[in-house]
Amino acid sequence: MERQQVIRGVAARQGGVVTRQQALGAGFSRHEIDNLVAFGRWRRLSRAAYLIEPAATGGGQRLSRIRAAVLSLGPHAHAVLATAAELHGIGGFSRTGAIHVALPGRVARPARVKEPAVVLHQLEHAAEALTVIGGVPVTTAVRTVAELILRERRYPAVALLDSALNRGVISEDELLSLPALMRGRRGVVAARGYIAEANGLAQSPLETRTRLRCVDGGVRPDALQIEVRDSDGYLLGIGDLGWRAGRLIAEADGRTPHAAPDALFNDRRRQNRLTNAGWTILRFTWPDTLTPDYIPSVVRRALTTRALRRS
Structure with missing residues (x-):
């Protein structure tokens, strides 16, 4: 009974997961551990780690x-x-x-990873570069971002920078500290460019990709999350990307946020208010961002049409 309490105490601190070594240390034999797995009492999650509490689902199972x-x-x-x-x-x-x-290199070399889903990296981090999330040792947010943007292409790199800023995972000051963390590393020149393009107002990777397509196509928006108000100051709506002079708004419509009936209803009412106020609304989806010329050409035509109407 005592070993059950010990191993459950270990599992409670680790989200229901224990290692084989911890189970042996609590007094279980190798044969007993194998039987617990065979009879479904414990569930093997990796090479030598088991879930001993009821199976988690969804995000909990992934964690x-x-x-x-x-x-x-x-x-x-x-x-x-x-x-x-x-x-x-x-x-x-x-x-x-x-x-x-x-x-670390000295430890990684003899380590054997039997799980195909696990990718092992020979990396060493100082204690101040690590934190703990959900019982998992992990690199800090700023260190994680610094190491990822060195490996990613421009669009995903800028999108993850935007995401980290928008969600408050890293601060503006930490963003500015990234070049120092990457100094001397391969890919740092390109990464500095990604940092310069980051904008924490972007609320989704789709917004980031839409903005970058516009920038690359020569129709850079002059505002993100642009507020449109009537003459009394009443908020008519907020647009993802805006061109004030052309009274043009581009919306990046992700599948999940805009698919619910309430979201569709609200989107349509907001668009009607903005249209009646004299704004043109364009809507783009993820497939639209896969063709480099499509979004900028549509925006350019809309701006040209607006200019011709004014002349």
Whole structure:
């Protein structure tokens, strides 16, 4: 009974996950551990880590798998790169399901990873570059962003910078500190350019991609999250991207936020108010951002049409 209490205490501190070594230390034999797994009492999550509490679902299950992968690789292991960004709640890049774990070079070399979903990196971080999220050791948000944008292409790099700023995961001061963290690293010149393009007003990766397409196409918006008010100061609506002189707004319509019936209803009423106030509304979706010329050409035509009407 005592060993059950011990192992449950360990699991409680680690989100229901324990390692094989911890179970052995609590008094379980290898045979007993294998039987607990075989009879479904414990669920194997990685090479030598088990979920001993009721199975989590959704995001909780994903966190349990990350925790198991990190714990199974010993006390020096910690989550990095895309997995660290996931734990910090940073968006903007595609998720593959892989779990990125770092170990110092002297430890990583003999480590064997049997789980195909675990990607091991020979990286070493000082204590001040690490934090803990959900019981998982992980690089700090600013360190995570610095290391990711060195590896990402421009669009996902700027999108993850926008996401980190918009969600308050990193501050403006931390954004400015990124070049120092990346100094001397491969890819730092391009990364400095990504930092210069970051804007925390962007509320989704789609907004970031739409903005970058406009910038690349020579029709840079002069406002993000632009507020439109009537003569009495009443707020008619807020547009994702705006061109004030042309009284033009571009909306980046993501699938999830705009799919619910209430969201569709509100979007239409807001668009009607803005249209009646003399604004032109364009709407773009993710597939529109995949063709470089499409969004800027539509914006340019709308601005040209507006200019001709005024002349």
